[in-house]
Amino acid sequence: MNNITFDKYQSKAVYCDNNKYLVIAGAGSGKTLTIVGKVNYLINNKNINPKEILCISFTNESVRSLKEALIDKNILVDVKTFHKLSLTLIDNNYRISSSSLLNYVVDEYFYSYIYFDNCFKLLDYYIEKNRLYKDKFIMYFKNIIIMFINSFKSYNYDINFFLKIIFNCKDNLDKILLILIFKIYILYQDELKSQNLIDFNDIINKAIDNIDNLKYFKYKYLIIDEYQDTSYSKYLLIKKIVNKFKVSLMAVGDDFQSIYSFTGCNIKMFLNFKKNFKNSKIIKLKNTYRNPKDIVDISRKFILKNKEQLKKKLLSRKYIKDSIVIVYSKNIPYDISTIIEDKDDILILGRNNNDINLIIDNKNFSIIDNKLKYLKNISKKIQFLTIHAAKGLESNLVIVINMIDSTLGFPNKIEEYNLFNYINPFKKSKFLYAEERRIFYVALTRAKNQIFLFTNKKNPSIFINELIKNYNWKIKKIDFE
Numbered sequence: 001m002n003n004i005t006f007d008k009y010q011s012k013a014v015y016c017d018n019n020k021y022l023v024i025a026g027a028g029s030g031k032t033l034t035i036v037g038k039v040n041y042l043i044n045n046k047n048i049n050p051k052e053i054l055c056i057s058f059t060n061e062s063v064r065s066l067k068e069a070l071i072d073k074n075i076l077v078d079v080k081t082f083h084k085l086s087l088t089l090i091d092n093n094y095r096i097s098s099s100s101l102l103n104y105v106v107d108e109y110f111y112s113y114i115y116f117d118n119c120f121k122l123l124d125y126y127i128e129k130n131r132l133y134k135d136k137f138i139m140y141f142k143n144i145i146i147m148f149i150n151s152f153k154s155y156n157y158d159i160n161f162f163l164k165i166i167f168n169c170k171d172n173l174d175k176i177l178l179i180l181i182f183k184i185y186i187l188y189q190d191e192l193k194s195q196n197l198i199d200f201n202d203i204i205n206k207a208i209d210n211i212d213n214l215k216y217f218k219y220k221y222l223i224i225d226e227y228q229d230t231s232y233s234k235y236l237l238i239k240k241i242v243n244k245f246k247v248s249l250m251a252v253g254d255d256f257q258s259i260y261s262f263t264g265c266n267i268k269m270f271l272n273f274k275k276n277f278k279n280s281k282i283i284k285l286k287n288t289y290r291n292p293k294d295i296v297d298i299s300r301k302f303i304l305k306n307k308e309q310l311k312k313k314l315l316s317r318k319y320i321k322d323s324i325v326i327v328y329s330k331n332i333p334y335d336i337s338t339i340i341e342d343k344d345d346i347l348i349l350g351r352n353n354n355d356i357n358l359i360i361d362n363k364n365f366s367i368i369d370n371k372l373k374y375l376k377n378i379s380k381k382i383q384f385l386t387i388h389a390a391k392g393l394e395s396n397l398v399i400v401i402n403m404i405d406s407t408l409g410f411p412n413k414i415e416e417y418n419l420f421n422y423i424n425p426f427k428k429s430k431f432l433y434a435e436e437r438r439i440f441y442v443a444l445t446r447a448k449n450q451i452f453l454f455t456n457k458k459n460p461s462i463f464i465n466e467l468i469k470n471y472n473w474k475i476k477k478i479d480f481e
Helices: 008-015 031-044 060-071 082-087 100-111 119-129 134-154 159-168 172-194 200-213 232-245 293-303 332-340 353-358 418-422 434-444 462-474
Strands: 020-025 053-057 078-081 221-224 248-253 281-285 324-328 346-350 365-368 371-374 382-386 395-400 447-455 476-479
Touching: 008 031, 008 281, 020 031, 031 053, 031 060, 031 221, 031 248, 053 060, 053 082, 060 078, 078 082, 082 200, 082 232, 100 134, 100 172, 119 134, 119 172, 134 172, 134 200, 134 232, 134 418, 159 172, 172 418, 200 232, 221 232, 293 324, 293 434, 293 462, 324 462, 332 365, 332 395, 332 447, 346 353, 353 382, 371 382, 434 447, 447 462
Parallel strands: 020 248, 020 281, 053 078, 053 221, 221 248, 324 447, 324 476, 346 382, 346 395, 395 447
Antiparallel strands: 365 371
């Protein structure tokens, strides 16, 4: 295609004529190129009308990136988010709510409504039993509420199911939290209705409900990018479209990089593809063109400690000595400055947004115009991102900070509330830090040449200890302490 040569695994994915199949595309394996090649093949070899092909991705940014890759090859097909597709399938008499509305309703409840329905007594009882501080609990529990309500709606549940959960709950403390969340859920739903609003979950769910009423669907071929980020409701949407309109489906993704469960995404949608779509096929891309061999081999073995992940082997012909470096540091900004002095194209990753504070010293690093700047060389290409925000990106040199053993270190040890087990219809992974392990895999595979993992000797991350224990001979160590 346009003088681009595909490897044999990419070619197999492009030429596959099965009407339902999953392409497992590991980090740096040419996922976007394969999608572009598939669209080109459908149009030029299978004579599919470009207007009958739809590419779907999950964010506006990923849609923009995929659209640019297609346009670069003079391919014009529709590329949409799930929500943009869903809006074409429902009445457009609604306005879409701001994502901050739920946040506002939660605040209103805790600082006002809770005193009118006497639930403050339940809250006080819960806090006393757990020896918590009220303000700190509300601040943290607020995030749990938002996650719970979004997850609840992402499974397309209704109010009756919520009541059933509360009624069947045997744990009194869990029941208190569920009652509080239920009160907020009702307030939120009433607020949406009173303003004739729908939120992002409603868009998907209304589209699912309305498919039965549709007589026509313009697309004959769906290509879904980042399929590992699919929620249950998005899976239901695609399943109904594929079944009713006999649409062909190609899904592309990597279960190793499923890191968005807090938004309602469920890795089981990826792992159960063959079960969910009868007579489907799985194709694996096996070459990576980004990472050095040691990073590829070590990150693969690290992620496959979790036996629930799909087994696959990535091959790299790129060898760089000391591609993984563990750094023991007491002065992170100064030590990073030493490492990057003669390097460019640098990506600094934190597990949390607040991790950026570990490197801002206004001597080596500062924030200028909302961007991280290296004060000794302002023109140096450098940025700070959370690992979640960096997914899909790559840099010559990657630095991961805050790799310590603490609640907000890496892995992040904030335990997921048992509440989520009440709404997840799928068996939860028993593997400790399953998603944190995938997040670390994403961090490792951003590096085109080298990755530096910053820790300390007194309190190293359990992930650091595991790397040293299992792959010590392949890892370089720098001691700045």
